[in-house]
Amino acid sequence: MPRLFDAIREYLGTLKRSLAESLFALLIGLLIGAGLMLAFGYDPIMGYISMLKGFGIFTIEGFLAVLAIIALGLLLAAFIGAYWAKIPQALARLWRKKISGRSISLVAIVVFILFLISRMLEFLDNVELMEMLAYSVPLMLTAITFAVGMRAGIFNIGAEGQVYMGAVAAAWIGGHFALPTGLHLLAATAFAMLIGAAWALLPAILKIRAGVHEVISTIMLNWVAFFHVPYLIINRFAGVHAERTATILPTARYPILGASLTAVIFVALAACVVVYILLWRTRAGYELRLVGDNPDAARYAGINIRRAILISFIIGGMAAGLAGASQVIGRPLLGWTLPATLGTVFGLGFSGIGIAVIGRNHPIGGIFAALLFAGMLNGAKFMEYDWGISSELVVAIQGVIIIALAIPALLAMSRRGVRRLKIRRGPR
Amino acid sequence: MKNPLKKLLSSKRKGKKPAVARKPRRGETLVRAEGIAKGFPGVWEHLILDHINFDVKAGEVHALLGENGAGKTVLANILSGFYSLTKGRIYVKGKPVSIKSPKDALELGIGMVHQEFTLARPLTVTENVALGLSTSNFSFPLSEVEKKLKELSERYGLKVDPKARIEELSAGEQQRVEILKVLYHEPEVLILDEPTSVLTEDEAKSLFSILRAMAKEGRGVVFITHKFEEVFESSDRVTVLRLGKLVGTMKTSKTNRRELVRMMMGGEISLPKKKPAKVGKIALEVKDLHVLGERGVPAVRGISLTVRKGEILGIAGIAGNGQSELVEAITGLREVTKGKVLIFGKDMTNRSPREIADMGMGHIPEERRRIGTAEGMTVAENFIMKDYRRSPFSNRSFLNLPFITQHSKKMISEHNILVPDLWVTETRILSGGNIQRLILARETWWEPRLIVATHPTYGLDLKAVKHTHELFLKLKKKGTATLLVSEDLEEIFSLSDRIAVIFEGKIVGTMDAAKARVHKIGLMMAGSKG
CATH class of the missing domain: 1.10.3470 (ABC transporter involved in vitamin B12 uptake, BtuC)
Structure with missing residues (x-):
């Protein structure tokens, strides 16, 4: 199991930067969108709550279920990351009925996580x-x-x-x-x-x-x-x-x-x-x-x-x-x-x-x-x-959020472009 | 509407020019650098400049001489504010200063002309000069700039039409624009980085007479070069750098070519124990090869050479004499216009790089970041660039990730490469030395029958250089034929069995390494006939 925890830490570590960037960008986008709504005399908080309905989220339970699914999904990804090389072996062993403790526990954990996710999905059946x-x-x-x-x-x-x-x-x-x-x-x-x-x-x-x-x-x-x-x-x-x-x-x-x-x-x-x-x-x-x-x-x-x-x-x-x-x-x-x-x-x-x-x-x-x-x-x-x-304003708000979200990636892309240019022209 | 703006601009500029309060006396030290050291992130342990002292006097032309990678350009960039310094102090007219940006340097009277042009091609000469003015945020004081440009170009004989667009100008004219751009700021010290590399002989001559005229006015002129003729033709003093260290500064009239060669290349070459070659069949044969360079001018002009199995042929020459093009033509990266390349007796002229590599050739390229690695990809992915098609690196269409991991780990430990994480680290963040080791590992682990290597130890520390040399000698013993291209005579001498000297696209002499003398090779590299 310690290996799994290492893997989770590592996985979140690699995700951390881009995840943090995206979340920050999302926040900025939401703030600007809120400013737009305020400027035109709407309540931004209620506006965003309405927008959440588009994600199928009508209640606090639904919201929590979504968060839980995301967390479990990350966990599953880390788990697969840690054991991906061993999963086929474990399955093969099960298939050949050579049941070992490790293969059972591996499969059991995967099944359990999938089960949890499916239970959560019921919450979101809408x-x-x-x-x-x-x-x-x-x-x-x-x-x-x-x-x-x-x-x-x-x-x-x-x-x-x-x-x-x-x-x-x-x-x-x-x-x-x-x-x-x-x-x-x-x-x-x-x-x-x-x-x-x-x-x-x-x-x-x-x-x-x-x-x-x-x-x-x-x-x-x-x-x-x-x-x-x-x-x-x-x-x-x-x-x-x-x-x-x-x-x-x-x-x-x-x-x-x-x-x-x-x-x-x-x-x-x-x-x-x-x-x-x-x-x-x-x-x-x-x-x-x-x-x-x-x-x-x-x-x-x-x-x-x-x-x-x-x-x-x-x-x-x-x-x-x-x-x-x-x-x-x-x-x-x-x-x-x-x-x-x-x-x-x-x-x-x-x-x-x-x-x-x-x-x-x-x-x-x-x-x-x-x-x-x-x-x-x-x-x-x-x-x-x-x-x-008005639908035009809604489109504008969406646009602002999308642009904000794209900025970190665009910056990375332009940095890459500049880097390539530098290498092409750069010092011998 | 135009006038008040102009007034505002000119008054602003006046306010910003306190530095040139008095004209410097001839012979006065304008800029003095003391103990300049420079390291770069990732290679802190390896100083690019190692505690250099350097000074420029009013009224002199000062040549900065050294091989590639000696640190000349870095020093110039530090003085002109493009790089920050890691250690050391700079004094302008005796006062300690801190130069944080090119703007700071210009205000202190130090201007630099870069080797690469930094001009906007669709704009006119005047517009390009105006672009660099700090006051031209909202308007272009074009007529004013044009007037001053005309005056400057007359004063120094720098003939350029201010209304011409840059793309219409020749390389020489563009360089004049670059110089005018700096002169516009009335610098007291003008630094030029390899100014003649793009010029014809006549253009170079007129450039040097212009530099003389500037020095006569009491400015200090520094030019960077690796050509001895230019030093003797046009400089008052010369400073020699070698591998980031100061070798010496002296009056040009009190030195000679032989001494400079020794200083630049390093005098003390200790030949290591290399065993005489047991040569076999011809591995690589090049017959009367002609290749065009980047600008469409002939770069390789009729080279013939052979490399036999179990032999290392060293090609000595100063960069830009056709060796890059020669290597690219042999490895299939550049088109051969005339002549033949035979590999193990088979005609491989103008075949694809893949076909040539499949003949059993490893290639250690000169530009490791530009063509040797894909910097945005992970280290493991860079390890398999040449092998990914082969089993067991891939089976049928799929990459064999476990094997690739295992193989890369082996390479990393054998070659002491510092890699944080094989599958996560982008190759771009590795230091130059580590990238070079990666390429060396990738190109030699399978013991190729033929290796073409350019500057294989460039940027490596001494221990790694030794490791690399041992590797080459070990492969030689096993019968690998090696074509070694290097500017580093020490390397050429310690590895090669035979040495060929390349100058202006031709082999000017080939000799047995045992009988060759360093200074003679050095002179041949600099263009003297055998």
Whole structure:
């Protein structure tokens, strides 16, 4: 056990700095937001309490439950950190029925913590929590797009267009083909990811073959998608309503878990974990990060830089495509359709940039940042409903909080940039 | 509207110029530095400057001579306020002063021209000069600046069009702008860091005559160099630094090239016991190699050399004579324009770095932070840069983290590398010496058949230097062929079996190490024919 305590201390130690920075930034953001509310004659404390409702927190018990879950989650992470190498062995031993004291205690602790978390979740079984989770799904995915790009040294801001393309691809397969139950869902999801990746492939190829800067090409392709997708919806895929796609067939819908939350959240979370493993546990991910950190060193190490850039675009495109699909076949919006106004998918790609920055360009950090963002998004309606705070002001308050949260990461990023410049130009 | 502002500005500037109350006498000591020491975070145990005394007199041109890493630039940066000093005192005209920023230094009459240009390229000359004025927060006193610039450039023959944009100017003209930028502040001491490195021969000549003119006016001029010609052509006194220590200051007229070579390179070279090479087949062969440098000018101009198995070939030369480009061409990092590189008899000209490394070559690069390591990644991740594709570092597509940990720990203990945490510490926070040890470990642990190493012991302490030399000699015994590039003659002599001297992109001589003489090699490095 002493090893576990060491691990907890170490884990919190590594988290401490970024955690403290983020909390401090959050506090500053909240204070400025409060100032805004005061300036316009609203009570900031009541306003923020209303915002908390967006996180599914209506009572003190709910608030405490959330805190407890966070604490237990950290504990679980530390536990896995301490014993991650031993867990498979312990499980294997159990499997082979060679039961030792250690393996039993290991498994028992994991089970106990999971049980505690599940009990806590009962406390939080409410519609607004589900709604928050539903909001977070596309955001954590578009955050991956930007984060993976940044990890490879690429400023990929094309998630917006890739989301549109993914959404319309999912709507096409989901609404116009009759396929068996499981297969239909799978096909629609896979096709959306494929089209998202294909849309990301264009700037990737332009970058690799002709040196076109990805910011230019992705912004232009965002616009192309913005006008092309409504055209497709109205002229090709419209159903009963002329300005919407045909309704997604029930076989292509993700099962609803509650409110507008569907099982697509499990796909999204899995995607985050897969991207994490890909980046930090595989050769391709290692190459990608090396290219992003220092292209000169990557060349020296014999890495094919173009391939690494291509892979980062493809991963990003797939994530964005999945984000688009999640809004069409993974959420009952407008009766399972995609409108030609793109109202249900608009802005997701750009929000993903901010979320990625807050999550320090890490797919797992992105999950938490997306949850926070989603809660605030969902809480906006309560601020307006309870206290009549105008929606524009609510957006401004959210913006202030997001910017404040992004500042520590942005500072770190600019420091890194300056450092690289210094090394490039620096003393011999 | 313009006039009151101008008035305000000029009155402000007048108020800020108390330093030049009286014109200094010729020969008066303008700046004196006593016992200057400088350490950097992470390498406190290793002083970059070790208690240096230095002074500049009115009316003299003072050359600051030394090899790379001798501490010349650091000393200049301390005097001009860019670096803080760790220990020591600075006196300006006999009064002790503390220089905390370049602005302080300028107000005390000390200005520095850096080796790298610090100009905003899209702006005009006048605008660039105005940018540096502390009073130009809200307005640009452009016409005033332009007038003074014209006056200054006429006075010193520094011909520059004040209205020209920087990007239209040649390197030489840009340097004149840099000088004007400093001269605008009327400094009494002007320091120039390697001013001729970007100049053509003619431009350099005119620069030195300008420096003479300034000295004649009673200013003190200091220039940093590693070229002997410049010292003899243009300086009154010369100060030699070596490895952060002061070797001596003397009148230029009372010394000679041979003495300076000895002072700069270090006279006392003790040859360690290296066993004669048992050479085998040719490992690396370079035939009539031509390579372009960073600015598109030829850097390697027809080099041919061979390195055999079990042999160390030392390439001696002062930095900037084409050795970096030669190494980059051999290792596949730079394009070969003409000629051939054969590795173990196979033509590897212009192949990718990976293909060349897979032939069994280890490469210890010159710029360890720029290309040798990825500084934002962890130490363990830097240990596997060359090996991550191989089993057991990775199996199929996945990295084998337990093995990587075990391997890195072994490297750390074998090479005495100080690392707080393998998987958490970013390589950026390691000191230069530790990074160098990391690279050495990574490039030699698998006993490569061929090593290309540039300055392998640069920045290491004596114990680590010994360890590294033993490593190279051990590998040599096992039949590794080594191409060793170094400015450090001591290193070249103690390791090499043969020595080739490179000068201006050509090999000017190759000889047996046993028969070579230090001073002769030194002279060849400085451009004298054999």
